[in-house]
Amino acid sequence: MIRGVGLWAMVVLLAGVSILSGCAEEKGAATGKNGNVLHMTIDADPPTLDSAFALDGNSYNLLNNVMEGLMRLGKGNKPEPAMAENTPEVSADGRTYTFRIRENAEWSDGQPVRAQDFEYAWKRILNPETKSPAVFHLFPIENATAYVQGQISADEVGVKALDDRTLEVRLEESNPHFLELTATAPYLPVRQDKVEESGGKFGREADQGLYNGPFILSDWKHEQLLTLKKNDRYWDKEMVQLEEVRAHIVKKATDALGMYTSDEADVVPLNAVTFEAFRNSAELVTHQRGALVLIMLNTKEPPFNNKNIRKALNLAINRDQLVNELLKNGSRPAGGMVPPAIHSHQGESFRDKTEDYVEFDPAKAKKLLEKGLEEEQLSRMPDIVMSVNDDERRHLALFIQEELKNHLGVDVQISPQPVSQKVAVDAAGQFQMTIVRWIGSYDDPMAFLEIGTSVSPVNFGRWGNQQFDYLVHKAKGNPDPAWRETDLIQAEAVVAEDAGVAPLYYEAQAFIQKPHVKNLFRHPVGPEYSLKWARIEK
Structure with missing residues (x-):
């Protein structure tokens, strides 16, 4: 039954793609005509950009491109310094990490990113009153579990801002993957004043957040479109080539493919039926x-x-x-x-x-x-x-x-x-x-x-x-x-x-991607992709 339905859908799809492709040829095939603007599709509206409550892939992906932790996954999928200016000093027993925050690290409103922003964000997740589903990610930190269970105070948790630019982290035991963890969403910094003035809406709208990553979320039309713009206050802004990214929220893969073939999107995901149509295409990307x-x-x-x-x-x-x-x-x-x-x-x-x-x-x-x-x-x-x-x-x-x-x-x-x-x-x-x-x-x-x-x-x-x-x-x-x-x-x-x-x-995962999209790096773990190095080659 399923196989039969798939074959019939295939026939319909191929006919539709042929028609749409013909229309695209009449208009002129996509060659990056919109300049440094990337159009992509995602299958759902991210529920939140609050790193204390983000659980789904779309939220993680968006956070990875508008936010940055002490480390971030690089092009080779290894953690590299981000808000930290260098790899941290590590004690001989592997349990104490000392991070130095970049002097030019700024939030999107121009205020400096401080070590206190990390301490607040991590302890907020661990606070039993927060009831964060991401809490277990922080359990490698010394006394984190005891704090969650109400046995100790927050002051006894092993994360402390020694000054505005120095963060000390003590672990329960040596952890070979701790630097990878600091590149994940639960370890992102958060500004306390922005959370407190949001009235419980932090991370729910474009203007209910602050950003310190390669892009800022400039507009969020729920269930329709997310617009990202290059963050001019980002410490590594010279590396960011895209001026804008538009993530269209499209639930059906066939609808996303229609946008691709009519030159309205540069990269879209494929499902089983649409994958078959592009199995031998030079524009197919699998991961x-x-x-x-x-x-x-x-x-x-x-x-x-x-x-x-x-x-x-x-x-x-x-x-x-x-x-x-x-x-x-x-x-x-x-x-x-x-x-x-x-x-x-x-x-x-x-x-x-x-x-x-x-x-x-x-x-x-x-x-x-x-x-x-x-x-x-x-x-x-x-x-x-x-x-x-x-x-x-x-x-x-x-x-x-x-x-x-x-x-x-x-x-x-x-x-x-x-x-x-x-x-x-x-x-x-x-x-x-x-x-x-x-x-x-x-x-x-x-x-x-x-x-x-x-x-x-x-x-x-x-x-x-x-x-x-x-x-x-x-x-x-x-x-x-x-x-x-x-x-x-x-x-x-x-x-x-x-x-x-x-x-x-x-x-x-399988995608169809225009040849003019370059350096859109995809990761096997953590966030699916990084847009920091992506560009449109005209």
């Missing part, structure tokens, strides 16, 4: 992400508290068919929690050091479902409501709905929701089954496994396992990279055996 798309089940709500029922649902989904017949963009079936783009301590793919735990076995799934229903004293599986983003992922939800119906006789209702609404509902645990996309903040298996701990605020399904928690905690404090990796391999095996989540696929 492997350190990202996992998975199903979370609300384990606090029967019958998903039953391990056998969770395992049955997991076994009933044909992931090979999912990536080969539905996605068709280079994504790979998930064998565990950690994507192949994430490396081991020796530099090879972590997946090569472990095994694939996820399988497709409908017969076994039926037996486990029967066993689980008997344990729960149920005669049949109740209907399930599955939450999904109101975008291209609806097709994924339809596929899962069909799989569970065909192989287990389980009825699933699909509940598509706008991104901002779904993030809030998921965080509150108000769902039965939800499709989630998790992007690694840094290149390490911990970036994916730590979300499953019982204390993680993004463990929306509230799955808990003492052995898993112990292994992750032990790995965090282990200075030996080989032993640490052994613990993480075991932790992934535990979550697979207990079916704490249902990994679906490792994400690949």
Whole structure:
């Protein structure tokens, strides 16, 4: 059924692209005629630009281009000095970092970026009253966990502005990825006065924020358009070539493609059908992400508290068919929690050091479902409501709905929701089954496994396992990279055996991009792209 629909849509799409391409030729093909203005499309309105509450990819991507932390991901995907003028001084035990803020670092209103802006921003996230979903990212900092739990005061947290330009950070233990973390959204600076005068609206509108990155958000027409302009107060403004970026919010990939072929957009994402149309195009750009798309089940709500029922649902989904017949963009079936783009301590793919735990076995799934229903004293599986983003992922939800119906006789209702609404509902645990996309903040298996701990605020399904928690905690404090990796391999095996989540696929992304767009760098972890070095070549 899905394959047939895809082929018919393909015929329609190709006809439409031919017509649109013809129109573009009559107008004149895109050659950067708008000067240094980049037009792109994104699939959803970012819910917030407040780094304390940003969770989704679109918010992270926007923050990466209008804000800057102590470090930022460079062209080669390694952290390089940003608001910090150099790499920090690090103590002999690897636990104390001393950063020096650039003398010419400024906010978009002309005030200097100070060390106090980092201290305030980080402690604001850790403050129990903030209830930030990003809080666990800051747990490497000394006493961060104790402060979140209300055991100590903010003054005892290991981050302190020694003066306006000197920031001292003390860690619980040596962390080889800490510099990568300082390039992520939760570690961005925030001005206290701007937050306090916003009346709770900080990060919700273009004028309810301050910017210190390569661009400023000059206009935000919700659900329509985001306009970024070059930040003339940025410390490295000579490196920024684009004068303006217009991010059009377009939910359907076919609509985005129409903008591309009619010369209204320079770069747009492709879905399964549009990818097929451009498979052999010189303008096709593909990119492997350190990202996992998975199903979370609300384990606090029967019958998903039953391990056998969770395992049955997991076994009933044909992931090979999912990536080969539905996605068709280079994504790979998930064998565990950690994507192949994430490396081991020796530099090879972590997946090569472990095994694939996820399988497709409908017969076994039926037996486990029967066993689980008997344990729960149920005669049949109740209907399930599955939450999904109101975008291209609806097709994924339809596929899962069909799989569970065909192989287990389980009825699933699909509940598509706008991104901002779904993030809030998921965080509150108000769902039965939800499709989630998790992007690694840094290149390490911990970036994916730590979300499953019982204390993680993004463990929306509230799955808990003492052995898993112990292994992750032990790995965090282990200075030996080989032993640490052994613990993480075991932790992934535990979550697979207990079916704490249902990994679906490792994400690949595909774009169609005009030849005149140069140096738009895409990252495997953290934000998807950086516009700092991008340019339009006339």
